Amino acid sequence: MTLLKEKKIAALFRRTRFMRQRVYHSRHPFWVMVQKEVMDSINSWRFIILLGLMLLTTVASLYTAMSNLRSAILDDTATPFVFLKLFTATDGTLPPFITFISLLGPIIGIALGFDAVNSERGRGTLSRLLAQPIPRDYIINAKFVASLLLITVMILTLGLLMTGIGILVTGIPPTPEEFWRIFFFLLVSIVFIGVWLNLAIMFSVRFRQPATSALSGLAVWLFFSLFFSMLVNIIVEATAPAHITDVTQIIGYQGFVQNLLRISPSQLFSEATTTLLVPTIRTLGPITLEQAYGAIAGPLPLGQSLLLVWPQLTGLTAAACIIFGLSYVLFMKQEVRSRS
Template identity: 55%
Template sequence: MSLTNVRNKLKFLSLRTESFQTRNSNPSAFMSIVRKEFTDYIRSWRIMILGIIILLTCIGSIYTAITTISDAIDQAGNQAEGIGSDLYLFLHLFTVSDGTLPSFITFVGFLGPLFGIALGFDAINSERNRGTLSRLLSQPIPRDYLMNAKFAAALLLNVLLFFSLGLLVMAFGILILGIPPTFEEFLRIFCFLCLCIVYIAFWLNLGILFSVVFKSQATSALSSIAVWIFFNVFYSMIINLVSKSIFSPDRMTNVSDVLESQDTVLTLMRLSPNYLFSESTTILLSPNVRTLGPLTVEQTVGAVAGPLPLSQSLLLIWPQLTGLAAATLICFAIAYLTFMRQEIRTN
């Protein structure tokens, strides 16, 4: 063995020990994937188009909200207490509309899932179809890095987009209306934005799940959109149909019966993530809403009329929040397990 060989060998050895130190965790590789995925997302046409649509609709809805609110302020201008009594005026920015354009929360509830699906539906199968999956996984990275990084990148984009949107709306509100939000209002908006992100993460994970299960991108996109449309449009119709039989007059003999059937219908409705989201946003952004189910007169007796504090609102929607988070996690877990067990080969 010649001297150069020995030297090479030594160089090799030192390289090896270096790599041994970083062998178990490889955060820089993880960050590299996240960075690359994020760049891909913000450069891709579909995300740009969706982003622009979301931005435009939001501007539209804020505009209508602001005009409605300033009209209301003008009308109530004479009676100072009229404004004062309307607590949480700032939150109306997100919920109020004059009927020409839907409100901010309606838009987010509608476009958010679409955005999540657009981010997720081709996460894994596009890699597979392009032939990059096997090349990527033959690099020294654990298999789950790929999926976690894709999810992280998409989530990061979501957080950025929705927080910037929410903050922009607040900024516009302050500039145009001239009323600063109270701290509680700010917290409520913050919670609402977090809720949006969890909700979109659910659809994102559903997209990722379909991208793992279906080999073709078109199939996974269509199935995710089908699920979305089902919950958005048809689910409530089906429940209405079911509730007709539940609420049939001959079964309603007393109040408790009515309450019971109402509960059943509500529980059925709550199987839909859309319904959970809309309930939660209503409670978060309209503190005057005190309950989600029916209340009897006896129950309301003695209740202090007035808006709920944030902690109570949160308490009210806690089951909804955990439900949404659980749905999100379950989708991710199924996708994760399926992907970890899947064959890598392309054909």
């Protein structure tokens, strides 16, 4: 009888070996956690939906770009950067790839982060995790690293996919400079989505209900994409100088308006990415006729473009770090009680 039972159990465990079963490749608990988070995400519907959305974006923007590539090249004979047009060309009906990313990026970030901590709490797994011999910050760090890893893979895949299909369809390979520009563009996209990911993680620490934290994330996103420019307009109208006395005053004022707009991560992102993908952009600030006079229209070299958007890049990274720091502090100070 017991022998039969033994056999049964042995058979069951043999069977499980062939079933989907998790094997952790790292010995270090932190990487075990990262691995688990990544596996969880990849197996979830959420990720599949996001991936589908992004693939759709790629196809749609490729289609727009392809159909407008000819006219875009004819319009602009000054630049030799044909390949970059794939990411920016549009006929006005469908937005190009960069606009898609600035629109969907926040959604991806929020979707991957909004239930990071509160779902652990809600399921009652947080206190069980905390009872294991791992430092407390591993939990939030692992979640961040895992999500960022997924975003990186996703964005790089899409970017390279676009490049690949672009080469196939147009028959034009990208020049090394174009390749690096695309690479830096993808890097900025990852940082940009990282900002929203961190914001969502912060809300997930702060709010106990995943729905509340998702909604808060979406609210911030809506605020910046819909109402923020309106708000800036109101401020601009209220503070506009009544009498313009000289050029420096108006330039200063223009700079002030621009800096206001730059509070929004999307603004920083679009400035950074357009500069990277449209090499003919030479400045982001106001420019006088005097300065423009005599300038030879031509593309900037990559180094100069990078230099131009360095503040934007720093700003985005700083925003991501600050928000993550906030959620870190919030999380570390939070009282551990099961579920409540």
